[in-house]
Amino acid sequence: MSNGDTQPATPEIVMDRMPLAPRPCAIAATMELIGDRWSMLVIRELSYGVHRFDRIAGYIGVSRDILTARLRKLEEVGVIERRQYSEHPPRFEYHLTPAGEELRPLLLSLFQWGSKWAVDEAPSVLVHECGHSLELEHRCAHCGEAVENTTVAMHSRTPRREP
Numbered sequence: 001m002s003n004g005d006t007q008p009a010t011p012e013i014v015m016d017r018m019p020l021a022p023r024p025c026a027i028a029a030t031m032e033l034i035g036d037r038w039s040m041l042v043i044r045e046l047s048y049g050v051h052r053f054d055r056i057a058g059y060i061g062v063s064r065d066i067l068t069a070r071l072r073k074l075e076e077v078g079v080i081e082r083r084q085y086s087e088h089p090p091r092f093e094y095h096l097t098p099a100g101e102e103l104r105p106l107l108l109s110l111f112q113w114g115s116k117w118a119v120d121e122a123p124s125v126l127v128h129e130c131g132h133s134l135e136l137e138h139r140c141a142h143c144g145e146a147v148e149n150t151t152v153a154m155h156s157r158t159p160r161r162e163p
Contacts (some may be wrong), residue, residue: 017157034076034103038062038070040110043096043103046080051093079103105136112136 022028041060041152050056051096057067071094074080079100107129108126112135115122126134138147145151 005028034074036070038066040077040097040107042067042070042074042094043079043100044107047104047107051083051095053094055096061077062076072099108134110142130137 034043038060039156041062042056045056045059050059052066053067057064060067062070071082072082075082075094078097080094081097083095085091085093111126115125128134139145140147140151
């Protein structure tokens with residue numbers, strides 16, 4: 001650019017003008033790993049401190065075979081880990097890994113959205129340690145400004161093709 005403007009670190013591509021094909025996406029990859037109802041409810045229970053199979057099953061209302069499959073998948077992808085708490089008979093608890101712990105903001109966002117849009121009256125509220133109801137605000141870690149649809153643009157890492 002000759003006018004002194006600086007280019008973004010990655011070339012900007014207008015996302016709705018990209019070739020029509022399934023696009024590689026971190027959201028799609030995340031949904032593939034944890035995107036079903038039962039997996040998210042397992043993660044919710046583990047974040048509440050519920051670690052044993054029967055209690056997890058009871059709190060989310062899922063069959064044992066579905067829960068077993070979800071726990072195996074979440075362990076396989078590194079979101080949870082099994083910890084043995086009894087040798088005779090062998091019994092295990094399930095705990096979030098650091099990757100699983102990093103899902104907490106997602107759970108809180110889903111809770112906040114669901115309380116506003118999915119139920120007539122939320123059956124519970126989140127209360128911060130300061131004593132007030134929790135309302136999440138997404139802010140840019142760099143500048144501190146609020147993150148809104150109008151302040152965020154998606155930039156593809158796919159290089160532009162020159163004509």
